[in-house]
Amino acid sequence: MKKIDKERVLLGLAAPLLAIVAAFVITALVLGATGKEPFNAFGIMFDYGVKSDSQVFIINKATTYYLAGLAVAVGFRMNLFNIGVDGQYRLAAFVAAAAGGALTLPGFVQIPLIILIAVAVGALWAGIAGTLKVTRGVSEVISTIMLNAIATAIIGYLLQPGRLGHLDPAGTKVATTPIPESSHFFEFPTTPDPVWGFLVIAVLAGVAYWFVLGRTRFGFDLRTVGRSGTAAQASGVDVKRMVVTSMVISGAMAGLIGMPTLLNDSYEYSGDFPTGIGFTGIAIALLGRNHPIGIALGALLWGWLERGTAKLEFEGYDKEIVGVIQGVIVLCVVIAYEVVRRYGLKRQQRQVGEKLAAQARTSENQEVSA
Template sequence: MKKYDRVGRRIAFAAAGPAIALVAAVALTSVVLLVSGKNPFEPYTVMFEQATFSDIQVLILNDAAGYYIGGLAVAIGFRMNLFNIGVEGQYRLAAMVTAVVGANVALPAALQLPMLILVAMLTGAFWAGIAGILKVTRGVSEVVSTIMLNSIATSVIGYFTLPSVFGVQVGNNKTTGEMAESGWFPGIDMGAAGEVYGFVFVAVALGIAYWVILNRTRFGFDLRATGASESAAAASGVDAKRMVFTAMLISGAVAGLAGMPILLGDTHTYSLSFPTSLGFTCITIALLGRNGPVGIAFAALLISWLDNASAELDYVGYDTEIAVIMQGLIVIAVVVSYEAVRRWRLRAQQRMVGEELAAGHTKPTAPGDPGDDDTEKEVAAR
């Protein structure tokens, strides 16, 4: 098979899963609307119309930056066959600690911003590292430990925001106080549409770094190999436990940056009104984006659009929960559609190999022989 045929086939199968999931989610949401006596098409028309307004576009882009960074954090864990469900606690704790440091330390901007970013990364890495240590030393499932750490993080945040500790009482709200202006990350003024967070560009840089490290470095290869098979990686000289712990640290460090777009670009303080549930939403984004930087970007923009454009539904007689229903259905549809596509891909590869063997265009590949990597892996797995 020609190289461009293989590339086209891979792209088609990669796009099939998300496409099927989105179509299924829209169809099921429409059924829910129809059963409840609502117009099954009008909500989508309203939300698409909202996306044409410049102020909504800025909101979508700004929120997508945090979603994208959180999605990368989850994807790093997935690549290692780890389910870091603790991104929620890691990013919130990192945002709170960063806000406290920013409110009590004032350096020149050239030093203040790098310091705050480093604080956020170290806090997120520390919180994820606890789960990593429990995983490699005691065999504790990272799912269980990170869920528990999410709850502990909430309590820690509640303590540190007490007025008697680092908190500041502002009316009925508790905050960490306003950060020094030198720690405000500059953005791009779009006039009446608002300001695009400067951290959007940091998110793009993180996506590029994620792809390069994962696909063009020895560390990335070791990480993917350990995620595929710890025993096989160990046989090739990779310390599987060290890779698991390192992956959790990196995932936590990236998660710590997920709250920075809004903290450094807008609120400049951590309070009770700081966004929550971003970490859980990012699991959906990583799944929908298939752990790839480009796919995660499209998924982040989609979820951000659903969040911001659905606010208008209240004014036309629909519930904003429609967007929440669609997000939940996307999660279910993603799991089912990816498994279906995996089976279709396996059958297609087996059929392709059989046809080429019958036509005499190729020969069975022995271990180590060059060939279609995906085909060899799938046939071996079969």
């Protein structure tokens, strides 16, 4: 049985904990500077965040955020910055919603079909960026930003009455045809609101992410390319193929992001469909250090922050405070990880030096004795 490196575990936990503590300290200073009482604000957030209805809200939000974090983390492990997750999941959700509203198949057939369509669209859209990178040397950051804009334009063009959109009876909203009730995803009955059943799919996605990247040859090759493409190529890994494959997998995971909302909540795609979740996934993946459990904790934290700050706004606090907290957390995470990394590196170098010095002393003693 592999021995657990306690020091490595502690260093791994130190960075996110240090970042969160620093973020709350800085936020408290910001609140104080604006004339607000920070401890009262945090008290309101904690009290409201532990209520039963808040817990359901947090879990449902975290389900979506967790999938976003996984989608980004796949790219990060490959040293790819897939900033196009936002466009990938929105386009995937739109196409899946349009297909789901047009079909009248039995639920046990239509639900998996809707999910597969979303996964395929997300994979295809991300695959474009991967292909451009390996064939034309286009940075995935540039290409995915442009693909986000193109996805927005495509959705805006098709989501119109007479195309794939329909005006509601009140004449106030344009949306795709609603998905039949038989194709709604199951829910866990809780009071007062249900927990979305897509939570199960999110958990399975996390397990698949952990197994594929940590327990398979493909995952080993992916991580090797992420650390050193030259070394990986020298060992026989097809680096270009791995880049495209990683982007496709990242996009496929991104295709799942909109499914909890589509299949458990809205049942259609309209102009008020959630946006910006892809960028939230970047912060959550950083906070969770690309580990499935860490990403889950980061997703829960993000859901709790949104719930708590909604109550703060009701109590008279500025609604922008959630953006302040989240932005400060991201900055603190980057800084804290670098500080902890350097500390761990220096500690490792010192330990190696001590071992070499001990070996040298042992050799000298043996020579004297001889």
